[in-house]
Amino acid sequence: MSGRTSKRPWLIALGLGVAVMGQAQAVSLEPMSVDAKKSELGKRLFFDNRLSGDSAISCGTCHQPDNGFANSEALSPAYPGSKGFRNAPSLINTAYKKSWFHDGRLGTNLNDVTRENITEDYVMNMDMRLMQERLKQDPVYVQMFKDAGYGEPSNGAVRKAIPEYLKTLVSKNVAYDKDSMTESAIRGEKLFTGKAGCSSCHSGLLFSDGKAWNTGVPENPEIFRDPERHATFIAFNMFMGNENYMNLKRDVGAHVQTHKADGTDIGKFMTPSLRELKYTAPYMHNGMLATLDDVVDFYNQGGGVDRNKDKRLKPLNLRASEKADLVAFLQALSGDPLTGDQYVWSKADYSYKTIANWTKAKN
DSSP states (O other): OOOOOOOOHHHHHTTOSOEETTEEOOOOOOOOOOOHHHHHHHHHHHTOGGGSTTSOOOHHHHSBGGGTTBOSSSSOOOSTTOOOSSOOOOOTTGGGOSSBSTTOOBOSOHHHHHHHHHHOTTTTOOOHHHHHHHHHTOHHHHHHHHHTTOOSOOHHHHHHHHHHHHTTOOOOSOTTTTTOOOHHHHHHHHHHHTTTOGGGTSOTTTTOOSOEEOOOOOOOTHHHHSHHHHHHHHHHHHHTTOTTGGGOOSOOBTHHHHOOTTOTTTTBEEOOOOTTGGGSOSBSTTOOBOSHHHHHHHHHTTSOOOTTOOTTOOOOOOOHHHHHHHHHHHHTTOOSOOOSTTTOOOOOOOOOOOOTTGGGOOO
16 A cells, blocks of 8 residues: 555545645545346346347457457447447446546437447447347347336347446446555656646546547548448538538547537537546557557656647656656556456357348348
8 A cells, every 4th residue: 555645636525535734635436326136137148249230240249358348449340231430438437427538529428428339330330229129039138127116128228228237337446446556656647737737638437527628639540441441430520510521531529419510619529537547458449559658658648639639738758757757546447357257247148140141131
């Protein structure tokens, strides 16, 4: 243990710290109340390929436990016949969030986030009426839905059970929370809140202010080089009502929320949580930065080049030792990997064939 007492007024404000002479001791994220049977059902659903149209992918295909429930690919996998155009974010601690997706377009609740990911054609492409019938054919599900108090399998119950499971994905045994950081990480925290200015956006319990900013992250060229990714990109922007979507050469980000006529919101993305970074490389909304060292270097040079870049971003002039300390602090925000049976449904308890060449399938 480092024996330090951290000055974290936001912990006091949220009632999550123990006040000591006007300071607050670091604490871990407070566990949420979870219904065990509902979350167990949600876990099976999360890793079940049958929730996708052709039974090829599950939620866990993109949000992999070994990668902090994110994905090791810069740009996310997607439904067969398409490819993703953004990096899959971690789902650890997602139940604490107030808005979701890199552009922040959903700020309601995880019930709606679950629906969008299951039904969106380039994600899981599932008609939830068909999904419901598939689940009814599985006696294990019939019993699990009943035991969870949902009655027979239904779309609404799926949209409740998966979020219940996500509530179990909470950072565990984090050095920062346990006040057991290394001396290098402690120095890094001082840089984080001081000279480097990271905490101006990465604040609060999740190290995110929940707002969208433009930091000049370069575009990922694969979005425009790969025809399947580009088709997905165009379809998304058309659906979101973005102007001139056929000719876009950049991801407009949070512009989907406000559609400002002057375009000053283009290229803004939600401040991501910094928890569990150890497992979730590559980084940024499009996976353009491969390592935490790359992330620190990016901000040390003042971010990227963009006409809408936040004016607060300036070169930091950090020394090599300071950059190493900052990386040590960022690594101290990760805990134990959530890869055991408590978090992962690893039982091979059903058999259902993937529909081959689904685009050519006929009734």
